Amino acid sequence: MDRRRHPRVPGGGAAHRDRLRPRLRPRRNPLVTDATTAAAETADGFAKRYGRPPLGVWSAPGRVNLIGEHTDYNDGFVFPFAIDQRANVALGSRDDRLVRVSSTFAPETVELHLDDLSPESLAGWSAYPLGVIWALGQFGADLTALAGVDLHISSTVPVGAGLSSSAAIECSVALALDEHWGLGLDRPTLAKVGQLAENRVVGAPTGILDQSASLLSHADAAVFLDCRSLDAEVIPLGLAADGLSILVIDTNVSHAHATGGYAARRASCEAGAATLGVESLRDVHVGDLDRAATVLDDETFRRVRHIVTENQRVLDTVRTLREHGAASIGPLLDASHVSMRDDFEISVPEIDLAVSTAQANGAIGARMTGGGFGGSAIALMIDALVPVIERAVRREFAEQGYREPTIFVVRPSEGARRDS
Known part of the structure; x- marks a missing residue:
């Protein structure tokens, strides 16, 4: 097996629909209760x-x-x-x-x-x-x-x-x-x-x-x-040892993935895989994209290109993290957002503004996170820049007349457990 193209690595997921009502989103930072x-x-x-x-x-x-x-x-x-x-x-x-x-x-x-x-x-x-x-x-x-x-x-x-x-x-x-x-x-x-x-x-x-x-x-x-x-x-x-934080910028543009754009993107991926004669887009690699461009319509090709290049970005992120640490993965986060915005077309103006503002104010990297059509952006930064970037994003959202975002730092944490 070609380990470069098919490394033995771990299993995963995407984002989806949240139908809980009413919204559980505080005006400011969500409370992290012990x-x-x-x-x-x-x-x-x-x-x-x-x-x-x-x-x-x-x-x-x-x-x-x-x-x-x-x-x-x-x-x-x-x-x-x-x-x-x-x-x-x-x-x-x-x-x-x-x-x-x-x-x-x-x-x-x-x-x-x-x-x-x-x-x-x-x-x-x-x-x-x-x-x-x-x-x-x-x-x-x-x-x-x-x-x-x-x-x-x-x-x-x-x-x-x-x-x-x-x-x-x-x-x-x-x-x-x-x-x-x-x-x-x-x-x-x-x-x-x-x-x-x-x-x-x-x-x-x-x-x-x-x-x-x-x-x-x-x-x-x-x-x-x-x-x-x-x-x-x-x-x-x-992150803690390197003095880094991940900031979530919730645009307060709600998304719902049970219908609409999410399902359409999945259908495009399945259609692209069928045309290319593969079980799934996992079997298509960056070197195959030139051929894919000749047999797919423009929209389906761009959907396929996002998946193929995003898979490679995940592998590159893990390799870079292991070899150089989290402070070096910024360009991969930035490239992921461009791909989601332009090829997969799942971003919205509020997300794009959050990402570009974070990047312009010193973030190491920033991207949309989740299934798209609303939701949140994340930005990786040194700890000292958290208040700087938060102020800048709030200012830019206010100037554009967007809803006030909810902004908070997240800490990578333990999975599911019994608490009492």
């Missing part, structure tokens, strides 16, 4: 809803994709990390077969019998946790033999920002139910459970990036993921 406090608050919310304490509280993080956008559903490479905003779920047992789900972001408690779970029966915000239960049944859980549960969910992951608030909920619920029901599923399988819920129940045609990042991440590290083999390797980032 694990003990968050667990206690979620347990207290459970007790108020259900009149008894929970058996435990589990949590899972949102994620930032450092690089590798829309490559996951093309069997390619991605490089995400978990962030320090998390979804929490408190769980209590039942002696019947009902499932009840409540949350801090919706007034109602949704109740459903385990026998009635199906993709067609689920809708709204509760489709995320209930969809996970249905998906567990597709991965071997005998739902006919299990007792029901009560769940109460809270989250500090901003919704609609491209930070995977929905995967955080899915993964916290999956981990909690796996332990409570004694299913014995490993984390890569739980990631597949979350992806299936996302695809079949929510209706978002996404890859496995988000759930893998939420379940597999470690502190101050990113997950190098091969989305074909699902091999995963945790790569240290060394």
